[in-house]
Amino acid sequence: MHETIEVLIIEDDQRIADIHRRFIDKIGGFTVVGSANTGAEAKDWIEALQPDLVLLDVYLPDMLGTELISYIHEHSGDSDIIVITAAAEAEIVKKAFRGGxxxxxxxxxxxxxxxxxxxxxxxxxxxxxxxxxxxEGSIRLLWNKTDTASAEPAATPKGIDPITMEKITGFLDTAEEGMTAEKIGREIGVSRSTARRYLEYLVTEKKAGAELIYGMIGRPERRYFLKKP
Known part of the structure; x- marks a missing residue:
């Protein structure tokens, strides 16, 4: 019989956090013990709950989730981390990889x-x-996937509407300094998470690029820009 693995969700979008929770309920053997929407709130939960597993988003309102990796290791040493994010920048992925x-x-x-x-x-x-x-087999398993099928290229996501995509690319085409998912969502009347899904799809298709812009105050913004032919 498997032990029940206690999970802490760190995700700024409550709707996505709820999806994580529903997915966990479908799998079984895992239980959600807490959910945090900010880095500051996450730190309180991490110290109080000492969860077995942390599902960590990168884009939090007050910090990047990668900044929490060392904090989790220091204050909840037995907690493991799975990053779930739209962030694909090499520097962020490298920090996550080196953070174990x-x-x-x-x-x-x-x-x-x-x-x-x-x-x-x-x-x-x-x-x-x-x-x-x-x-030896157990040791090798720790550094390898149990299912090599996950290494196959990801299929095109379902639910990509051509009209919505045309609106998004149209706005990107007029934005010389790029646009955030939140701003595009407001402009075309969709949620930030929906806009971000389309934008990340454009990035994976190499039709758009993305970069983190650091301002004087507040969290860094992820801005998207259309790649010109």
Whole structure:
């Protein structure tokens, strides 16, 4: 019988946090013990709950989620981390990798990818259950996926509406300094998360680029710009 793995969700978009919670309920063997929407709130939950697993977003209102990785290691040493984010910048991915996260999942998230990640994590976690020396197979498993199918290129996400995409690319085409997902969402009447899903799809298709812009105050903004032919 599997132990129940306690999960803390750190995600600024409450709707996405609720999706994580519903996905966890479908998988079984995991239970959500808390949910934080900001970095400051996450720190309180991490120290109070000492969760087994943290699902960590990168874009938080008051900091980048990667800044929390060392904090989690210091204040909840037995907690593991899976990053779930739209961030694909090399510097951010590198920080996560060097921070020893168990997995890095790009949004938009699917149940199959979520399930594969959590079940793979549970198998690896159980490798530590015994005492004494670990067999070579268990040690190799810790640094490899249990399912190599996840290494295949991701399929085009469903739900990409051509009309919405045309509106988004139209706004990007007029923005010389780029636009945030929040601003584009307001302009065309969709949520920030929906706009970000389309924008990240354009980035994966190499039709758009993205960069973090650091202002004088507040969190850095992720701005998207259309790549010119």
């Amino acid at each position: 996260v168990a997995d890095y999942i790009l949004k938009p998230l699917t149940l199959d990818r979520f399930r594969e990640s959590l079940l793979s994590y549970r198998v690896k976690r159980e490798a530590f259950a015994g005492e004494g020396k670990l067999p």
